[in-house]
Amino acid sequence: MASARDRVLDAYETLLIDHGAAAVTLDAVAAAAAVSKGGLLYHFASKDALAAGLLDRLRERSAADADAIRSAPDGPVAYYLRTSAPGGGVPGGVTRTYLAVLRLADGTTSGQAVREALAVVDADAFAALREELADPVLAWLAQLVGDGLYLRTLTGTPLPPGLDVEDLLERMRRVLLAGTD
């Protein structure tokens, strides 16, 4: 069994993604992590500290993902789009943490810290995409497409009927090749 601290963060992510920020109470997180409320507060002294812990995890995983994206066999763009897409069941790793953090992106209290963490992740991804695409506008375009997919994953909006991510990838490849002329 994973450490209690990790289990708490996992449960926090799950609750954020599946039931939204409103459903996230300390009691609910503790119950989902199979930890007592006292135990939870031992590891994270407050709800804000819990959020800060998730941001730390996001930064860690984003940094670790930077290596994966650079060494992806199909290239950064394909990797980025595939991991952003709603299909493929429950996302894991950075994507999961990223989606959970998006749910925290209110304008409230620690909202500033959330925005800064998201900005770092986006900047990392942009840098990784630029390794494949020298043209910054094209890299930005590719990233925005991926972000659009993220938004759909976040809201649960279905894909247009008859289309899937591979169609999109194929077209993106053509667009990007043509753009590098």
Added chain:
Amino acid sequence: MASARDRVLDAYETLLIDHGAAAVTLDAVAAAAAVSKGGLLYHFASKDALAAGLLDRLRERSAADADAIRSAPDGPVAYYLRTSAPGGGVPGGVTRTYLAVLRLADGTTSGQAVREALAVVDADAFAALREELADPVLAWLAQLVGDGLYLRTLTGTPLPPGLDVEDLLERMRRVLLAGTD
């Protein structure tokens, strides 16, 4: 002065966008709308009814926007991207309502209704974009770029340095023209 009902919905939007869903209490909405709590509850019998009222407004404005997008001088794509972009100060109209509703898109209670409303708006936009772009993959691509901009607006993530929406638009025009061959 606008009708109290409209002022309540305006205040609700503002609170959602500027301070997040957590800050939205009935008291806060009433105060921001310069309406008594009793008056608020006269128009919207519960918090759920208030959310439902915002979804109604979103559907109305989305339908009204369908006309605007079709008759946009630069074409649907340019219109969609420009109104999605974070720049240009506080957004108004559909964009504003859409961003507010995104903040409601938790996995909770009325989350199902929210997702359905967002799906309708997205389907409307997709249909409008397809009037300019016969190829569904290209239309989807254009929409995803716009949605990526929405996500940035939502999270307040800054644009990549040295780039703006017009750079993106110019590149999109080239991509889309090349794609229609």
Added chain:
DNA sequence: GAAACTGTACCGTCTAGACGGTATATTAAC
């Protein structure tokens, strides 16, 4: 005179966080 409010007082529920307690492992004292 009805519709559209205002203003206030109140209730029940939920929640964050405080707090005190427990079990065990490690270290220090003698």
Added chain:
DNA sequence: GTTAATATACCGTCTAGACGGTACAGTTTC
């Protein structure tokens, strides 16, 4: 080498405050 002290990792309960919603009597607007 055993006793004492300390640190770590929790558990379970309690409380003060916030929030949604009710109730209702009065006031303005048309």
